[in-house]
Amino acid sequence: EIVMTQSPATLSLFPGERATLSCRASQNIRSYLAWYQQKPGQAPRLVIDGASTGATGIPARFSGSGSGTEFTLTISSLQSEDFAVYYCQQYHNWPLTFGGGTNVEIK
Amino acid sequence: QLRLQESGPGLVKPSETLSLTCTVSGGSISSSTHYWVWIRQPPGKGLEWIGSIYHSGDTNDNPSLKSRVSISVDTSKSQFSLRLSSVTAADTAVYYCARRPYYHGMDVWGQGTTVTVSS
Numbered sequence: 001e002i003v004m005t006q007s008p009a010t011l012s013l014f015p016g017e018r019a020t021l022s023c024r025a026s027q028n029i030r031s032y033l034a035w036y037q038q039k040p041g042q043a044p045r046l047v048i049d050g051a052s053t054g055a056t057g058i059p060a061r062f063s064g065s066g067s068g069t070e071f072t073l074t075i076s077s078l079q080s081e082d083f084a085v086y087y088c089q090q091y092h093n094w095p096l097t098f099g100g101g102t103n104v105e106i107k
Numbered sequence: 108q109l110r111l112q113e114s115g116p117g118l119v120k121p122s123e124t125l126s127l128t129c130t131v132s133g134g135s136i137s138s139s140t141h142y143w144v145w146i147r148q149p150p151g152k153g154l155e156w157i158g159s160i161y162h163s164g165d166t167n168d169n170p171s172l173k174s175r176v177s178i179s180v181d182t183s184k185s186q187f188s189l190r191l192s193s194v195t196a197a198d199t200a201v202y203y204c205a206r207r208p209y210y211h212g213m214d215v216w217g218q219g220t221t222v223t224v225s226s
Contacts, residue, residue, distance in 0.1 A: 001170075032210070034211070034213070036154075036212070042218075043216040043218055043219050044154065044203075044213075044216060045216070046212050046213060046214050049211050055212075055214065087153065087154055089154070089156075089212060091207070091210070094167045095167070095168075095169045095171070096144075096156040096159075097156065098153055098155070098156070099153075100153050101153050
């Protein structure tokens with residue numbers, strides 16, 4: 001099983017600041033990585049697919065990078081609606097696995 | 108626009124079988140380029156993939172669930188279903204169904220349904 005490790009667990013930032021979230025895979029997953037945003041009481045929403053492709057309807061301030069084992073989700077300028085928990089997930093191998101999440105909270 | 112909706116009992120007794128159905132509307136469940144997926148989230152915790160099914164009925168499931176999982180599809184009803192046997196309190200969670208295109212992340216999710224395991 002591929003283990004996905006996200007850091008930090010919590011990120012406290014002001015609106016307008018840049019957010020940088022990290023995700024590490026325990027083995028090479030090429031670019032088979034997705035990022036999801038989840039707000040309280042809601043289902044997750046796909047934000048980035050294929051490590052770097054924005055999903056439908058996602059603002060351009062969200063970007064993803066990386067391949068192999070190291071990945072980054074960047075939110076260039078945090079808006080109020082961006083404060084949420086973000087999960088990475090690999091789909092290179094079965095079983096599909098998720099990281100533990102990063103909570104982006106308002107400072 | 109594709110929509111997924113979970114349905115099923117909100118309360119299941121320990122040792123019994125949890126059964127949920129996901130109804131797909133606004134699109135075809137018979138697509139040859141998508142998997143149909145079950146994911147769960149225990150209270151206050153992260154996401155766990157349960158298993159996936161293709162329209163042909165081929166499945167993959169999470170070994171951590173120790174063969175308690177059965178996923179099936181009924182294309183005539185545009186539904187796919189989850190059965191999880193021998194449940195315990197650790198199976199209490201919000202259960203989501205989702206669509207996953209081949210070689211992509213899960214792009215459409217249901218709203219989720221809460222299942223509590225308790226006597």
